[in-house]
Amino acid sequence: MKHETEPILQVNNLVKDYVSRGLLNSKSQVFHAVNNISLELYPGSTYALVGESGSGKSTTGKIICALEKATAGTVTLLGENYTNDSPSQLRKNIRGNIQMVFQDPFSALNPRKTIGDAVIEALQIRDIGSSGRERRNIARDTLQRVGLSVWHMDRYPHQFSGGQLQRVNIARALAVQPKILILDESVSALDVSIQAQVLNLLQEIKEEFSLSYLFITHDLSVVRFIADYVGVLFKGQLVEEGETKEIFEHPENEYTIRLLDSVPRTDPQQRHLLG
Numbered sequence: 001m002k003h004e005t006e007p008i009l010q011v012n013n014l015v016k017d018y019v020s021r022g023l024l025n026s027k028s029q030v031f032h033a034v035n036n037i038s039l040e041l042y043p044g045s046t047y048a049l050v051g052e053s054g055s056g057k058s059t060t061g062k063i064i065c066a067l068e069k070a071t072a073g074t075v076t077l078l079g080e081n082y083t084n085d086s087p088s089q090l091r092k093n094i095r096g097n098i099q100m101v102f103q104d105p106f107s108a109l110n111p112r113k114t115i116g117d118a119v120i121e122a123l124q125i126r127d128i129g130s131s132g133r134e135r136r137n138i139a140r141d142t143l144q145r146v147g148l149s150v151w152h153m154d155r156y157p158h159q160f161s162g163g164q165l166q167r168v169n170i171a172r173a174l175a176v177q178p179k180i181l182i183l184d185e186s187v188s189a190l191d192v193s194i195q196a197q198v199l200n201l202l203q204e205i206k207e208e209f210s211l212s213y214l215f216i217t218h219d220l221s222v223v224r225f226i227a228d229y230v231g232v233l234f235k236g237q238l239v240e241e242g243e244t245k246e247i248f249e250h251p252e253n254e255y256t257i258r259l260l261d262s263v264p265r266t267d268p269q270q271r272h273l274l275g
């Protein structure tokens, strides 16, 4: 892969071990959830991390987002290694720049808070906006940008559909002006037609706000639509990586080939543009 710019994010030899105690004896066993992963995310691009359930995708995302600590390896943002930063340094330097959107749109939100307050809270945590009024305005504008209306602000999560709630979660992430979004199966729980709408929204805001995406998914049919690069994870290891078109047309790894064979043959572009 040739690039004219430096990567915005670099993951180097990342390892995450979980230690568990055996059921039959008390011997502890080490399990490599992430086993020596290296990847680069370039400004303005989308890198799709694909692989079956349990392959280490979410763990990788959480470490990048500083929600989990790595066992070994480093992650750098614009060349700065933050792997060993203190919680206060992470809050200051990372949390605003790297935001994560999860799969379940409902559980990410407090059911007792209006969606306006959910976005305002994200702004407060990041110290954005000089007054309550300004934060409310930013929240309103951001919610409008993701396709919601001003009268939605005073409603509660249970009054929204899954697709609308995922828009709220995207607004929450977007409002703090991040550089990178980590989208962990963010459309996987939505109906296909709604998936298409949310994917289109993600494409639009990526351009508009100069974002870079790490798009985590087990669903290869969305990868072709959204990703510039693909990394295939298998049992914690990156077994193949490359430009999306190359991976889809000339997969080399045996596991990648199997994964691609399991994708429905409908044209994903068509399928998603229908929405």
Ligand SMILES: Nc1ncnc2c1ncn2[C@@H]1O[C@H](COP(=O)(O)OP(=O)(O)O)[C@@H](O)[C@H]1O
Residues within 6 Å of the ligand: 018, 033, 051, 052, 053, 054, 055, 056, 057, 058, 059, 060
């Ligand atoms: N906190 C944890 N403790 C022990 N094992 C974990 C923990 N989190 C994840 N794992 C294990 O690590 C592996 C990778 O998990 P995960 O990153 O969630 O995979 P994916 O997102 O690809 O489905 C799985 O086998 C999972 O059971």
Ligand SMILES: [Mg+2]
Residues within 6 Å of the ligand: 057, 058, 059
């Ligand atoms: Mg996961």
